[in-house]
Amino acid sequence: MRTQVCETFGIEFPLFAFSHCRDVVAAVTNAGGLGVLGAVAYTPDRLEEELRWIDDHVGGRPYGVDVLVPSKIDESAERAGRGEGGLDTMLAAVPQEHWAFLFQLFEKYNVPLPDFEKAKKANAGSGTARGAGTQVTQQGASELIDVSLAHPIGLIASALGTPPALMVEKAKAAGIPVAALVGTSEHARRQVAAGVDLIVAQGGEAGGHTGEISTMVLVPEVVDTVAPVPVLAAGGIATGRQMAASMALGASGVWCGSVWLTTEEAETPPHVKAKMLAATSRDTIRSRSRTGKPARQLKSAWTEEWEGEGSPGALGMPLQMIVAEGAMRQINKVAESGNEGARELANYFVGQCVGQMNTVKPARQVVYDMIEEFADAIERLNAMSA
Known part of the structure; x- marks a missing residue:
C-alpha cells in the first residue's frame, strides 16, 4: 500500500x-x-x-x-499565559456562578469534594487540568x-x-x-x-x-x-x-x-471504557461542556446538566477546561470506587464510530x-x- x-x-x-x-x-x-x-x-x-x-x-x-x-481564547487566560498572574489569574476569571453550579452538581450526584476554595485549586492546579488549562x-x-x-x-x-x-x-x-x-x-x-x-x-x-x-x-x-x-x-x-x-x-x-x-493500552478510565463498549452511534453529542468549544463526547449526566435550563452556560476556552477537566479528574477517581453518581457524570471525547467499538x-x-x-x-x- x-x-x-x-x-x-x-x-x-x-x-x-x-x-x-x-x-x-x-x-x-x-x-x-x-x-x-x-x-x-x-x-x-x-x-x-x-x-x-x-x-x-x-x-x-x-x-x-x-x-x-x-x-x-479568553483574554484573562491569554494574560495568564504571558505570565501576568498565571493560574491565579485564570481561576479568578471563572465567574462564581460557574463554581457554584459545579458544586451543586457534585452535591446532586453525591460526589464528594473538598471545600469551595480548596476544590477550585485542586480542580485547576494539578495533573491534566493544569496542563489543559494553562497550556x-x-x-x-x-x-x-x-x-x-x-x-x-x-x-x-x-x-x-x-x-x-x-x-x-x-x-x-x-x-x-x-x-x-x-x-x-x-x-x-x-x-x-x-x-x-x-x-x-x-x-x-x-x-x-x-x-x-x-x-x-x-x-x-x-x-x-x-x-x-x-x-x-x-x-x-x-x-x-x-x-x-x-x-x-x-x-x-x-x-x-x-x-x-x-x-x-488506552488511557480511558475503565468505567468510561465500559460505557463506550456498550454505546451506540447515537450516544454522543457535540457539547461545549468540556472545553468551551463544540466537542463531540459521550452523552452523560455531565453534558445533560451543562446543556440544561439551570446551567449558567459553558465558558470560553480555556476557562471551561479549568472548571471541567479538574472536576472530571475527581469524578473519575470517585467513579472507580463504585460511586453511581460519578459514573453517571463521567464521559470522554469520542466520535459516532463508538457504536462499532465493541471489543x-x-x-x-x-x-x-x-x-x-x-x-x-x-x-x-x-x-x-x-
Whole structure:
C-alpha cells in the first residue's frame, strides 16, 4: 500500500493514530502507521518525559505530536499565559456562578469534594487540568512546540485553527511537516496559505472538536480545494471499509482517534471504557461542556446538566477546561470506587464510530484488522470492474 503520505513519512500504512496515550502512539507506529501524541494535557516537563519514552520505544520510526493552539481564547487566560498572574489569574476569571453550579452538581450526584476554595485549586492546579488549562495559550503552546521539535518527530499538527506563523517557521526550519485539522474547505484554504503541508479533513462524526459537515461531504470538497496538498480523512473512521471509502473520496490516508479509546493500552478510565463498549452511534453529542468549544463526547449526566435550563452556560476556552477537566479528574477517581453518581457524570471525547467499538484489543491488532479489511474492500471493488 503506497500513497503520497506513505512516501512522505516513510510508513507502511497510510494510517495516522491520534491519541493522548504514549503506549497507543508507539504501538501504531511500530505496527506500520504513524502515531500522533495529543499534547494539550501536558506541561512542558511532562511532555518531555512522554516523548523521551516514545523515542525509546519506536526504534527511530516516525511519530508525531499534536498541539492545540486556538486562534481565540479568553483574554484573562491569554494574560495568564504571558505570565501576568498565571493560574491565579485564570481561576479568578471563572465567574462564581460557574463554581457554584459545579458544586451543586457534585452535591446532586453525591460526589464528594473538598471545600469551595480548596476544590477550585485542586480542580485547576494539578495533573491534566493544569496542563489543559494553562497550556491552551499562545505562550503555553509555544513551549510545547519547542519541546516537540527537540525530539526526532516526523510531524507536528495544529489541532484547532490555523497554526501560528511561529509554529510553521520553527517546524520548517527543523524540516518537520506541519499538519492541521479542518472542518470546512475554507478552513483548508487558509491552512495551506499559512504553510501547512498536510490537511486533515475532519467530519462532524469525529470525537473532540469538530464542525458540522459530515466526512462523506467534507473530504472530497477539501481534496479539490487544496490539491495537490495531500489530505487525510477523519471523522467516524474505525474500520478498513471506511478507510477504503476515504481513499475513494480522494484522501491519501486516514486520521483516526476514537477507535484507540477501547484498546488495551488506552488511557480511558475503565468505567468510561465500559460505557463506550456498550454505546451506540447515537450516544454522543457535540457539547461545549468540556472545553468551551463544540466537542463531540459521550452523552452523560455531565453534558445533560451543562446543556440544561439551570446551567449558567459553558465558558470560553480555556476557562471551561479549568472548571471541567479538574472536576472530571475527581469524578473519575470517585467513579472507580463504585460511586453511581460519578459514573453517571463521567464521559470522554469520542466520535459516532463508538457504536462499532465493541471489543477490547491491542492497538497493534486494531491496525492489522483495519488493513486486512481495507484489502478485502479493495478486492471487492476490483471484482466489480472485472
